[in-house]
Amino acid sequence: MYxxxxxxxxxxxxxxxxxxxxxxxxxxQRPGSIEEVKQMMASHDxxxxxxxxxxxxxxxGNTVHEKDDLEKDTHSGDAHYEHILHQLQNxxxxxLYVAAFFFFMIALGxxxxxxxxxxxxxxxxxxxxxxxxxxxxxxxxxxxxxFVILALSGFHVNHLFIWADPEVVAHDKLIQGKVGWxxxxxxxxxxxxxxxxxxxxxxxxxxxSRKQDEDSEGNKWYKKxxxxxxxxxxxxxxxxxxxxWDWIMSFxxxxxxxxxxxxxxxxxxxxGITTIALITIYLKSKGYMDFVNNSHIHxxxxxxxxxxxxxxxxxxxxxxxxxxxxxxxxxxxxxxRIEDYNLPFFGMLVMNFIFPLxxxxxxxxxxxxxxxxxxxxxILCGHYIDVYNMVMPATVGKSWFIGISEISAxxxxxxxxxxxxxxxxxxxxxxxxxxxxxxxxxxxxx
Amino acid sequence: MASxxxxxxxxxxxxxxxAVKKVRExxxxxxxxxxxxxxxxxxxxxxxxxxxxxxxxxxxxxxxLTVAILMMNFIMIEDWPQDIGGKPSFSYLENMxxxxxxxxxxxxxxxxxxxxxxxxxxxxLWPFKKAENPDVRxxxxxxxxEVDAGKHDVNQLTSLLSDTGAVEIKVIDKEEDNH
Numbered sequence: 001m002y003x004x005x006x007x008x009x010x011x012x013x014x015x016x017x018x019x020x021x022x023x024x025x026x027x028x029q030r031p032g033s034i035e036e037v038k039q040m041m042a043s044h045d046x047x048x049x050x051x052x053x054x055x056x057x058x059x060x061g062n063t064v065h066e067k068d069d070l071e072k073d074t075h076s077g078d079a080h081y082e083h084i085l086h087q088l089q090n091x092x093x094x095x096l097y098v099a100a101f102f103f104f105m106i107a108l109g110x111x112x113x114x115x116x117x118x119x120x121x122x123x124x125x126x127x128x129x130x131x132x133x134x135x136x137x138x139x140x141x142x143x144x145x146x147f148v149i150l151a152l153s154g155f156h157v158n159h160l161f162i163w164a165d166p167e168v169v170a171h172d173k174l175i176q177g178k179v180g181w182x183x184x185x186x187x188x189x190x191x192x193x194x195x196x197x198x199x200x201x202x203x204x205x206x207x208x209s210r211k212q213d214e215d216s217e218g219n220k221w222y223k224k225x226x227x228x229x230x231x232x233x234x235x236x237x238x239x240x241x242x243x244x245w246d247w248i249m250s251f252x253x254x255x256x257x258x259x260x261x262x263x264x265x266x267x268x269x270x271x272g273i274t275t276i277a278l279i280t281i282y283l284k285s286k287g288y289m290d291f292v293n294n295s296h297i298h299x300x301x302x303x304x305x306x307x308x309x310x311x312x313x314x315x316x317x318x319x320x321x322x323x324x325x326x327x328x329x330x331x332x333x334x335x336x337r338i339e340d341y342n343l344p345f346f347g348m349l350v351m352n353f354i355f356p357l358x359x360x361x362x363x364x365x366x367x368x369x370x371x372x373x374x375x376x377x378x379i380l381c382g383h384y385i386d387v388y389n390m391v392m393p394a395t396v397g398k399s400w401f402i403g404i405s406e407i408s409a410x411x412x413x414x415x416x417x418x419x420x421x422x423x424x425x426x427x428x429x430x431x432x433x434x435x436x437x438x439x440x441x442x443x444x445x446x
Numbered sequence: 447m448a449s450x451x452x453x454x455x456x457x458x459x460x461x462x463x464x465a466v467k468k469v470r471e472x473x474x475x476x477x478x479x480x481x482x483x484x485x486x487x488x489x490x491x492x493x494x495x496x497x498x499x500x501x502x503x504x505x506x507x508x509x510x511l512t513v514a515i516l517m518m519n520f521i522m523i524e525d526w527p528q529d530i531g532g533k534p535s536f537s538y539l540e541n542m543x544x545x546x547x548x549x550x551x552x553x554x555x556x557x558x559x560x561x562x563x564x565x566x567x568x569x570x571l572w573p574f575k576k577a578e579n580p581d582v583r584x585x586x587x588x589x590x591x592e593v594d595a596g597k598h599d600v601n602q603l604t605s606l607l608s609d610t611g612a613v614e615i616k617v618i619d620k621e622e623d624n625h
Contacts, residue, residue: 320543324531363500446487 002288002425008418015415022408026092029404034081037088041081086159087399092409093158094395099409100146101247102271102387103417105264106380107138109272111202112236112265118205118229123440124299127291129432130425131279133206135272137424138417140202143195150247154187160395163253174254182250190246194239201232209432216434240265248387251394255333257318264390266311270352271383273303274376279421281369289430294367295445301366304379305356312353336393341400344385351382384410449620450595451477452603453580454612455588459485462589465610466491469593472606477592480584499568503561510556514549580618588613 031037114132117125156164162175163182169175175182205225212221241261249260257263277300283289322330337345355378365371392400432438456462463485469476476492479485489497519538522528522545527535535541566572584590595603595617604615 316543316546320546323543324533326532361504 001428002283002422002430004422004426008422012415012419012422015411016419017415019408019410019412019415022404023092023096023412026095026403026405026408030089030092031085034078034085037081037085040088041084083397084399087396090159090395091399091403092405093153093160094391095403095406095409097149097153097160097395098384098387098391098406099413100142100149101391102384102410103138103413104142104146105268105387106271106275106417107136107142108198108240109268109270110135110276111139111198111272112233112240112269113272113276114205115201115229115232115236118225119233121226121437123437124296124444126432126435126437126441127289127296127444128276128280128300129209129435130428130430131276131283131289133209133428134421134424135275135279136202136206138420139199141416141420142413143199147191147195150191151188154184154191156184161250161253162394163250178253182253187246190242194243197232197235197239201228201235204228205232209435210428213429213432213434216436219436221434222436237265240268248390251391252333254329257322257330257333259314259318263311263314263318266307266314267383267386270304270307270311271380273300273307274379276300277304277372278376278380281373283425283430285369291431291442293445294369296441297369297372298363298366299444301360301372301375304372304375305360305366308352308356308360308379312349315349315353333393336397337389340398341389341393344389348382348385348389351378352386355379355382450600451618451620452593452595452600452607453614453616453618454591454593454607454610455581455583455614456591456611457588457613458611459483459589461611462591463488463491465591465607465612468610469591469606474598474603474606475594475596477594479592480579480581480590482585482587482589485589499561499565502564503557506560506564507553507557509560510553511549513556514545514552517552518545518548 031040110132114129114136116122117129117132152158153160154164156166159165161182162168163178164184164187169179180186205228208221208225208228212219212225215221244261244264245256248264249256277297280289280292280300281297284292319334322334325331356375359371359375360366388406435441454465456465459481462479462481466476466479466488470491470493479488479492481488515538522535522541523538529535530544533541533544538545570578579585579590580592581588581590591607591612593603593607600617604617607615
């Protein structure tokens with residue numbers, strides 16, 4: 001049995017408290033009026049010098065464009081500052097959203113991976129099942145928090161989703177055509193269905209796994225796990241795809257990409273597998289999980305390597321077609337990112353592709369724990385930036401920077417994640433001893 | 447100088463694996479093992495050093511990537527620039543995304559083909575090569591372990607081999623065999 005050390009508990013609580021305080025500061029620092037924005041920008045220009053020029057370029061992200069034009073008519077000169085005001089007011093919300101989604105996505109990726117192990121009747125992985133179950137425990141609090149944020153956004157308490165703003169929709173023919181799908185009520189109902197389905201599977205999968213330990217006679221519970229896992233995977237791949245349209249792609253409601261669901265899936269899958277590897281290595285270093293040998297770590301690292309390349313493949317498939325066809329309403333998505341988010345956009349490619357490719361290519365390195373940890377941390381940061389790149393250009397546009405609200409939001413959810421996951425680890429023995437493949441898994445080697 | 451080798455035949459891969467471990471424990475030298483199919487972990491049990499094929503594969507991949515870059519630069523940019531889809535090809539970097547599939551494919555092509563050819567050369571295999579396996583049954587359902595008798599006592603070695611579950615043991619004079 002794992003016991004949560006006081007140091008880890010304290011560490012996660014400190015992270016949460018610091019993150020919460022930082023977020024409150026972030027929200028409090030939002031400019032309230034155009035005058036404050038002007039003042040902020042004036043002081044910024046004073047040290048930055050020349051920064052203002054790039055800000056006055058007429059180009060802006062696709063989704064905010066309409067709003068921009070609209071406001072130009074009424075406010076003329078101040079429209080630009082008003083625009084920046086809205087972006088800066090959005091910023092703490094958007095950073096909260098990115099962090100909430102990122103940690104939720106890790107747990108969701110692990111849930112999908114867990115289900116695949118059952119459906120595939122994998123023999124190598126059962127020794128890792130308790131770690132996976134513990135990580136998916138974060139789906140409950142993480143999902144609830146995300147649901148609240150989504151509800152607030154869907155009903156336009158904040159301005160994250162411009163389709164939630166009736167004034168924008170009234171002047172936007174394209175969004176009007178999508179109102180049947182993109183409306184607050186439907187958004188929340190769908191979110192409830194997605195989350196409900198995933199949590200339901202999580203509840204029963206963990207329950208059956210525990211029951212199988214107590215009573216492994218005839219593998220009755222294992223067979224049930226197998227059945228619900230197969231069912232869940234069908235449900236998951238549809239809902240995950242729709243979730244990616246709702247929760248991420250709709251930040252840019254004019255833009256669409258048909259492989260977006262897969263792209264987000266690759267991101268959440270690789271983040272989830274990386275987290276399994278990191279937590280397993282941590283537990284091993286603390287003297288738990290002796291039954292995990294370096295072949296298990298090797299396999300996890302192979303998945304990290306492979307899915308990183310899979311992610312790049314999807315990223316590039318999406319990018320190249322849009323870049324090549326050069327259709328204005330499509331390509332604006334990437335132009336915004338390359339012009340305004342150059343460093344995070346290309347930096348993420350280095351972190352998510354080139355770095356894991358070179359570091360994890362050698363098969364011996366995949367067995368070296370500190371190599372896997374180092375690659376894993378870079379991959380996780382890279383996928384945070386990936387989510388950041390998906391959300392921020394449509395919500396804060398050019399006014400982005402990694403400031404107090406971004407860092408605090410990550411700390412808050414990291415603290416919560418660690419707290420929930422490691423508490424869940426204490427709830428059951430670390431070895432799922434009733435699993436019919438547990439012996440095979442313990443002797444797994446090559 | 448005539449060297450004696452012993453051929454021990456097995457009919458099960460698990461028995462073979464245990465036999466290999468035992469023979470090596472007794473400090474005999476295993477020349478070669480002939481199998482009808484790849485036996486998992488046999489190379490480790492025999493103490494064969496890890497293959498360096500992966501390193502050559504990486505280098506061939508790098509060569510392929512370089513060839514693709516230079517080739518596309520020559521074809522599409524230097525030799526015959528064309529305007530495809532409103533993207534005039536005057537700069538390699540600006541047209542690079544269009545070349546990525548070719549870069550990928552040639553990397554894989556070079557790595558795969560040259561690695562296979564290297565493997566054949568390293569294993570001394572080529573078309574019309576005469577088979578080296580000493581017993582045709584190793585292409586069907588038998589495993590053959592070739593142990594160097596050297597200066598060891600042949601009787602002791604054969605009794606050890608029969609203890610490990612060999613179904614047939616032959617003492618072979620190698621020099622004679624080769625002619």
